[in-house]
Amino acid sequence: MTVSVVQFGGSNCDRDAVSALSHLGIDAERVWHEDGLPEDTTGVMLPGGFSYGDYLRAGAMAAQSPIMSDVYEAAERGVPVLGVCNGAQVGCESGLTDGAFTTNESARFQCENVFLRVENADTPWTAAYDDGEVIEVPIAHGEGRFEISGERYEALEAGEKVLFRYCDADGNVTDAANPNGSTGNVAGILGERASVAVLMPHPERATLDDVGGTDGAGILRGFD
């Protein structure tokens, strides 16, 4: 029962992820991407960071790492896979999830707390919450604007694959509460299976009470 936290060159949230998961009693270890996924992997977390210096596009290089074939196969078998921040960019670039995360509308790196509204509580990643519940977690990204064609956005909505939207403290999804210009204020989505999810905000930075609250812990409990 071990969650593999995949470490690419330039990942920098891998240790935080292992700490947060361990704090929740979820066995986790870092796995160097060149070593491939261990056979006893029961979950995969793609952590935040700046893999390959964000060369070409954020996540584009890591998405081509051979370990991503292992991750894709594991996802097909129903192994839970969660991509956070740079891991979300890798998830979209590798085709685990639809759409793309690209340059913030502000063209700036933004590091701040945001509010998220839970859009679908019927997934492993949101089972700890209620539909419409508002949680507070941090973002830290320069390329977090969710982009997708109109047709595929409609398919995401129809398939109830939108997990979280940026909102204000009262749960209103507004332009003012959208930190990066994301289509539909989308902060996180599901892949083809509900066991695969990506999001730009950092749940592992909102899991330990003494460092920024515990609102994100429920997301990591998707590995439980």
Place this chain on the structure above:
Amino acid sequence: MTAYTATVTVRLKRGVLDPEAETTKRALERLGFELQGLRSADHFEVDVDADSAADAEERADEMAQRLLANPTIHDYDVVVEEAE
């Protein structure tokens, strides 16, 4: 085999916001230039040995599809010339 250079130009699809281009446009305006618009694009020059220009173009096209461009947000074009 002939040496070719395939030039791949990757640009955002029309309608996709380009904050970097907007920022660059504003900086040019601060310098006193008058301009009506500005779009940015990535430009890759790929040297390949191939049997024909069509073959070189096909390979560069696959490179664009698989890595150089992200089809969700980008359009691209490929121009092949014999290398000098």
